[in-house]
Amino acid sequence: MKRKKRLSDYWWVCLWVPCLFILFWQYAGSAGAFNTRVLPTPGIIFDSFVKLIQDGVLQKHIAISLQRVIQGYIYGSLAGILVGALMGVSPLIHRSLSFFTGILRPIPIIAWFPVTIMLFGIDETSKILIIAIGAFWPVLINVIDGIHNVDKKYIEVAEVFMKPKHTILGKIIFPGAAVSIFTGLKVGIGNAWVSVISAELLASSSGLGYLISSSRELAKPGSMMVGVFIIGIIGWAINTLLEFLMKFILPWNVNDKR
Amino acid sequence: MEKENVSYVQIHNLNKSFAMKEGELKVLDNINIDIRKGEFICILGTSGCGKSTMLRMLAGLDTLYTGEVKVDGEEVKGPNPNIGMIFQESRLFPWMRVRDNIKFGIKKGVSKEEQAELIEKHIELVGLKGFEKSYPHQLSGGMQQRVSIARSLIGNPKILLLDEPFGALDALTRMNMQQETLRIWEKEQATMILVTHDIDEAIYLGSRIVILSSRPGKVKEIIDVDIERPRKRTSKEFAELRNYIYNGFFAGMDNE
Numbered sequence: 399m400k401r402k403k404r405l406s407d408y409w410w411v412c413l414w415v416p417c418l419f420i421l422f423w424q425y426a427g428s429a430g431a432f433n434t435r436v437l438p439t440p441g442i443i444f445d446s447f448v449k450l451i452q453d454g455v456l457q458k459h460i461a462i463s464l465q466r467v468i469q470g471y472i473y474g475s476l477a478g479i480l481v482g483a484l485m486g487v488s489p490l491i492h493r494s495l496s497f498f499t500g501i502l503r504p505i506p507i508i509a510w511f512p513v514t515i516m517l518f519g520i521d522e523t524s525k526i527l528i529i530a531i532g533a534f535w536p537v538l539i540n541v542i543d544g545i546h547n548v549d550k551k552y553i554e555v556a557e558v559f560m561k562p563k564h565t566i567l568g569k570i571i572f573p574g575a576a577v578s579i580f581t582g583l584k585v586g587i588g589n590a591w592v593s594v595i596s597a598e599l600l601a602s603s604s605g606l607g608y609l610i611s612s613s614r615e616l617a618k619p620g621s622m623m624v625g626v627f628i629i630g631i632i633g634w635a636i637n638t639l640l641e642f643l644m645k646f647i648l649p650w651n652v653n654d655k656r
Numbered sequence: 657m658e659k660e661n662v663s664y665v666q667i668h669n670l671n672k673s674f675a676m677k678e679g680e681l682k683v684l685d686n687i688n689i690d691i692r693k694g695e696f697i698c699i700l701g702t703s704g705c706g707k708s709t710m711l712r713m714l715a716g717l718d719t720l721y722t723g724e725v726k727v728d729g730e731e732v733k734g735p736n737p738n739i740g741m742i743f744q745e746s747r748l749f750p751w752m753r754v755r756d757n758i759k760f761g762i763k764k765g766v767s768k769e770e771q772a773e774l775i776e777k778h779i780e781l782v783g784l785k786g787f788e789k790s791y792p793h794q795l796s797g798g799m800q801q802r803v804s805i806a807r808s809l810i811g812n813p814k815i816l817l818l819d820e821p822f823g824a825l826d827a828l829t830r831m832n833m834q835q836e837t838l839r840i841w842e843k844e845q846a847t848m849i850l851v852t853h854d855i856d857e858a859i860y861l862g863s864r865i866v867i868l869s870s871r872p873g874k875v876k877e878i879i880d881v882d883i884e885r886p887r888k889r890t891s892k893e894f895a896e897l898r899n900y901i902y903n904g905f906f907a908g909m910d911n912e
Contacts, residue, residue: 551747558715558741559761559811569760573751650751650791 438620443627446620456609460628463594463605466522470529471590475583478534482541482582486575487567492542499538507532507593511600525597532593533586540582544575577651580644587640591633663690664847665714665815670723672709683709685872687723693814696841696848698862700855702906706873707851711817714849715741727815737763740813744820746800748792754803755779755788761807778806781840798829802836809844818850822857831889834860838885855901859894860887867905876905 405411420440426432427439434442450456485492510531514524548571556566572579598607606625613622644651672684683706691697701707712718713725716734725732727739740761748757758775766774779785782802792800801821808816818837822830834857841848852858858865865879879901883893 551743551745552749554717555743555747555749556760557717558735558739560735560737561760569752570749573749576751648751650793652793 436619438623442620443623446618447624450621450624456624456628459604459606459609459625460632463598463607464632466525466597466605467529467587467590467594470526470594471533471587473526474530474533474590475537475586477530478537478582478586479541479579482538482579483545483572485538486542486545487571503535503539507589508596508600511597515601520601525594525602528597529590529593532589536585536589537579537582540578540585541575544578544582545571547578548574576648580640580648584637584640584644587636588633591629591636595629664693664695664728665689665691665849666724666726667691667710667714668724668726670710670713670721670725672706672713672718672721682872684721685874687873687875689866689875689878691847691849693847694845696838696861696863697850697866698858698864699849699851699866699868700853700858700901701851701868701873702853702870705868705870707868708819710873711741711819711849711851714815715739715817717741737811738814739817740808740811740815741817742801742804742808742819742821744823746792746797746804748800748803748807750792752792753788754784754790754792754795757792757803758806758810761810763811774810778810781809781843782806782836796829797825798833801825801833805837805840809840809846813846815847815849818848820851820853823852823854830854830857837861855898855906856889859883859897859901860889865901867901869905 424440427434427437427441438446447456481495485495507528511524511528514527518524518527552570552574553566556570561569594605595607595610598605599611600607602608606629610622610625613619613625667687667689670684670687671682673680673682675681687710689697699707699710709718713721714727714732716732716736716739719733727736732739749760752760755775758778759771762771762774775788779788782805784799784802784806787795787799792803795803805821821837822833825833837848837850838861848861850857850861859881862881865881867876867879868874869876879897881897883891883897887894
């Protein structure tokens, strides 16, 4: 039976809050409620955006930041999946590494930055390492959790059918952990994105983080705000893409439909 | 397959206890059952009588007991390719389509073509043609349990253990599934051992009914069901046997 569509069923409902927010902001700025040379209005920001695009500056910074994120994310998430799988499957490896990882994990990514600069200088290596570390932890934790939480009843079924270890791993444990692994990958890409911006803010001559910090130094608040919002928009786009991928790769997963 | 008189499954002097904080809890007390090849045995008892535990021992999933559990003359020490098991919940893998779930039950060493043939045959056997590509969550509870049965049968087990397989289904679906199970039993000639707390189910299906008491589980009586098949749930003999079992073993429990 078809349910009558409610207002909450339409996707465009998500637009009214941002629209209202922008209108109010523009109105308050035009009315002189704040100094637009410090906090620009949406109109000024949009002008800066158009100019940055026309000059090709924005595209360049976005491309560089994205390239760093993708590289670091691939290293970090692969390492997370690998180590997580080993720790999830082998109690001995889990015991051996749990204390070590337990101490390293709470260290904020930013704290590693001076360390990597000392080791590798202010070049790509240190940034990519920071991004990889940022992506690594959530992937690791979720892979381990996912493997540990696979329902023992499924493993029992495989035992009744006398399936070999590798079949149990490949057909039951990893698919059973897939949803959790995906969650880790999603949190991981978020972390990687945060890491790249942090690294670029601190020490870089390119990328979106650099765009923000250099615009501040050059007293160009419009470009600065463009950088800030582009970060948000790209982060949202990545997340949406991953959710779409998850529906595509794990079509059987119906537990978290919204 | 000809009927043999020698017992195929032997359970002799079987005792099982669980270690508890307060000491040992006896769940099975000196169980003796002999099952012939091709029989449909129903083990009837209330919950907590250890009937599922006994089934897990036959499946080789629980090997901590004293006494003898033998299948075809050999002690059960672990899972055995000749023994299939169906659980109360279908336990289908949610990430596999119906076809792949059923395929999971195929033993190794079967060629690709044979596999396809077997799958085809078993999907038909449980009446699920057209649902090969569905995921378990798209099926009803009864259909899921059919897939589970197909997954077990495809490995061609000599013995099928069923642990309250229809307990979670509604009454009509349950009757339907019981009929299906009988049909499959007659067709496949496997030995079936089904655990249940449903008196009607036991009478409808069983060649013999083993009645277990509760805490600890003890064999109270083994009844030969002489009612001719196909059995009618509304027949006089059916009612008589139901009354006999109910009055003899389960009456009084209502008021407890």
